[in-house]
Amino acid sequence: MKPKSLKTALLLTVAAVVVASGLIISQIVTHRYRVILIQGAVARAENIAHSLSLAATDPILVNDRVALQKLLTDQITSTPDVAYLFVIRNQSVLSHTFEGGVPLQLIGANDTVNAESGHLEKLVSENGERFLDIAWPIFGGNAGVLRLGLSETPYRAEANRLWWQMNLITLAVLLLALLTSLWFIHRLTRPLVQLAAAAEKIDEVSLATEIEIRGQSEVNKLAASFNRMLARLHGHTQKLKESHGVLAAQHGELDRAHQRVATALSISREVSALPDLGSVSTCIIQALGNVVECRNLTLMVFSGACPEVLLADGKMLVAIAATDVRPVLDKIAGLLSVAFFRKEDFQGVTLPPNIRKFNKMAVFPLQHNG
Amino acid sequence: MVTTKHLMFLLVLFVAVGCTGEAGYKPVDFSERATHYPPVRDQEKMPTLRVAVAAMTSPKETVVFYRELLDYLARKTNHEITLIQRRTYGEINELFPKGEIDLAFICTGPYAAGREVFGFEPLATPVIRGEPRYRSYLIVHMDSGFKDLSDLKGRVFAFTDPDSNTGALVPKDWLAALGETPGSFFSELIYTHSHDNSILAVAKGLVDGAAVDGHLWEYYNQKNPFFTSMTRVIKKSSPFGSPPLVASAYLPTQLKNRIREIALNMHQDPEGRRILAELMIDRLVVPEEVWYAPVKELYRRVGPPPVAKNEAQES
Numbered sequence: 001m002k003p004k005s006l007k008t009a010l011l012l013t014v015a016a017v018v019v020a021s022g023l024i025i026s027q028i029v030t031h032r033y034r035v036i037l038i039q040g041a042v043a044r045a046e047n048i049a050h051s052l053s054l055a056a057t058d059p060i061l062v063n064d065r066v067a068l069q070k071l072l073t074d075q076i077t078s079t080p081d082v083a084y085l086f087v088i089r090n091q092s093v094l095s096h097t098f099e100g101g102v103p104l105q106l107i108g109a110n111d112t113v114n115a116e117s118g119h120l121e122k123l124v125s126e127n128g129e130r131f132l133d134i135a136w137p138i139f140g141g142n143a144g145v146l147r148l149g150l151s152e153t154p155y156r157a158e159a160n161r162l163w164w165q166m167n168l169i170t171l172a173v174l175l176l177a178l179l180t181s182l183w184f185i186h187r188l189t190r191p192l193v194q195l196a197a198a199a200e201k202i203d204e205v206s207l208a209t210e211i212e213i214r215g216q217s218e219v220n221k222l223a224a225s226f227n228r229m230l231a232r233l234h235g236h237t238q239k240l241k242e243s244h245g246v247l248a249a250q251h252g253e254l255d256r257a258h259q260r261v262a263t264a265l266s267i268s269r270e271v272s273a274l275p276d277l278g279s280v281s282t283c284i285i286q287a288l289g290n291v292v293e294c295r296n297l298t299l300m301v302f303s304g305a306c307p308e309v310l311l312a313d314g315k316m317l318v319a320i321a322a323t324d325v326r327p328v329l330d331k332i333a334g335l336l337s338v339a340f341f342r343k344e345d346f347q348g349v350t351l352p353p354n355i356r357k358f359n360k361m362a363v364f365p366l367q368h369n370g
Numbered sequence: 371m372v373t374t375k376h377l378m379f380l381l382v383l384f385v386a387v388g389c390t391g392e393a394g395y396k397p398v399d400f401s402e403r404a405t406h407y408p409p410v411r412d413q414e415k416m417p418t419l420r421v422a423v424a425a426m427t428s429p430k431e432t433v434v435f436y437r438e439l440l441d442y443l444a445r446k447t448n449h450e451i452t453l454i455q456r457r458t459y460g461e462i463n464e465l466f467p468k469g470e471i472d473l474a475f476i477c478t479g480p481y482a483a484g485r486e487v488f489g490f491e492p493l494a495t496p497v498i499r500g501e502p503r504y505r506s507y508l509i510v511h512m513d514s515g516f517k518d519l520s521d522l523k524g525r526v527f528a529f530t531d532p533d534s535n536t537g538a539l540v541p542k543d544w545l546a547a548l549g550e551t552p553g554s555f556f557s558e559l560i561y562t563h564s565h566d567n568s569i570l571a572v573a574k575g576l577v578d579g580a581a582v583d584g585h586l587w588e589y590y591n592q593k594n595p596f597f598t599s600m601t602r603v604i605k606k607s608s609p610f611g612s613p614p615l616v617a618s619a620y621l622p623t624q625l626k627n628r629i630r631e632i633a634l635n636m637h638q639d640p641e642g643r644r645i646l647a648e649l650m651i652d653r654l655v656v657p658e659e660v661w662y663a664p665v666k667e668l669y670r671r672v673g674p675p676p677v678a679k680n681e682a683q684e685s
């Protein structure tokens with residue numbers, strides 16, 4: 001199962017590396033230490049055996065069994081790691097240090113291979129106790145063979161102590177490494193966490209915000225990149241907003257144009273069926289009343305070729321001479337879109353009663369060509 | 371990423387490293403025990419001759435000294451030889467009446483004093499440098515200023531064995547001639563229990579002087595002069611019969627005669643001659659009582675030997 005967070009993964013990796021390396025190192029060092037201890041023990045056993053065989057020669061040759069026994073007993077008393085000693089001569093055990101008698105299998109378990117030096121045999125008892133058994137020729141074998149058994153127990157205990165010490169040290173190193181790693185990982189990932197939190201807070205409104213994060217150079221680079229990305233996003237968003245406004249305006253314009261066209265078509269369709277100008281004017285005013293948010297509408301119809309100007313408010317139709325209101329006609333004849341006028345601008349024009357009372361008016365030019 | 375496989379690998383490595391170096395132990399059952407482990411003697415194909423060598427030389431030197439000679443006797447007599455050594459001359463002598471030894475190389479003193487008591491029969495005496503006699507040498511350290519025995523008054527002296535002729539009896543006689551005894555003359559007297567030990571004691575300065583077997587001093591001075599070169603002979607005694615080879619009264623006459631014949635003709639056999647030459651012995655000859663008469667004269671002058679004293683007390 002893979003760890004979910006970067007922090008956990010890093011901590012697990014550090015722990016695994018420390019534990020594995022610690023165990024391997026402690027195992028290798030302990031093994032080497034045990035080998036060296038055993039080698040030292042073998043050398044020590046050989047030294048004791050050599051020394052003892054020299055001392056035992058005369059008592060053996062003169063058949064002084066008591067002196068020989070004392071020699072062995074004194075030796076085993078002064079060197080506690082020596083587990084046993086016995087002397088074999090002519091296939092007979094002359095003396096030994098076993099309390100309950102000589103183990104019979106032990107007698108034949110080792111022997112010398114030459115008259116000058118000892119022979120090592122590693123033995124293990126039925127209880128699992130291990131011995132370094134040295135068979136050392138006494139006086140070149142002429143006075144028999146000394147058998148010395150050195151227990152490996154103290155040496156193995158020493159090696160095991162080292163193993164435990166090293167493992168405890170490994171544990172301490174592990175704890176220290178975990179604490180250090182935790183602190184370091186926290187310090188390392190804090191800018192990332194801040195970055196993540198800041199990123200979560202950012203929406204289209206706060207795109208202009210700049211994240212302030214201080215950390216390692218890589219983190220600073222990431223924050224700068226993130227800020228640059230935000231700036232780019234902000235710029236693009238602004239452009240999109242502007243485009244959206246333009247499009248909305250264009251869309252409104254189109255919508256109004258469409259409505260005008262539709263109204264014009266509708267008016268044209270209805271007007272074409274009406275019998276007189278008064279009905280046409282009423283129809284147009286009603287139609288425009290549905291399009292424009294104005295309650296008081298007056299239709300003013302004029303043409304350059306026509307000598308009269310017609311004014312209609314839906315109830316009545318009034319005709320006035322174009323020459324009397326030429327200045328006014330000139331003002332509104334050139335309009336292409338809605339324009340606002342004051343009442344004074346229509347001086348000379350007898351306005352219908354419904355708009356006469358207003359000081360300000362809007363003029364919607366409806367031009368007909370043809 | 372650390373995976374289960376990695377951990378398993380580490381575990382296997384851990385166990386593998388931990389298990390190394392445990393092989394090669396031979397299992398031994400320590401539970402089956404025997405209070406005594408008697409000699410497992412083969413069927414004795416050959417009869418055994420028990421040959422004792424008195425502690426004229428130290429036990430180790432005795433093995434080196436006599437090994438070839440004993441092997442020669444074993445082959446010629448078709449007997450297996452068991453070498454018996456004891457710490458003192460007296461211990462060897464006591465084995466004779468018990469019938470525990472068949473042959474022995476004994477010192478001149480015990481031979482002269484205990485022949486009748488212990489019932490041994492002389493077989494042969496070595497002839498060395500042309501004569502069947504030897505002398506006692508009074509030796510001191512090479513660097514010492516001692517010129518004669520009187521210079522050693524109040525000094526530490528070494529006897530070999532209380533029963534030794536050249537190592538104890540002769541210096542006692544020298545002191546008796548001066549009107550002294552070892553107790554009155556020397557500040558301290560020690561027993562080294564062999565002549566080579568006495569030479570070592572003087573060479574190493576453990577004692578100021580010692581009386582040793584002249585043959586042995588010459589032997590070591592020629593073969594291995596390490597210690598003798600540190601000593602100096604300041605006095606030599608008159609000659610006495612050399613230490614003889616004797617047989618037990620219990621040894622069958624036929625075998626006794628066979629051994630005597632082998633010993634006396636050894637120098638005529640190439641191998642025997644080589645062995646004798648190695649020991650600096652010309653040949654072995656039949657001992658004559660007259661050679662040992664001076665020893666008896668010594669005992670008369672300085673007092674009876676310990677064995678004779680014991681016999682007198684018992685009677």
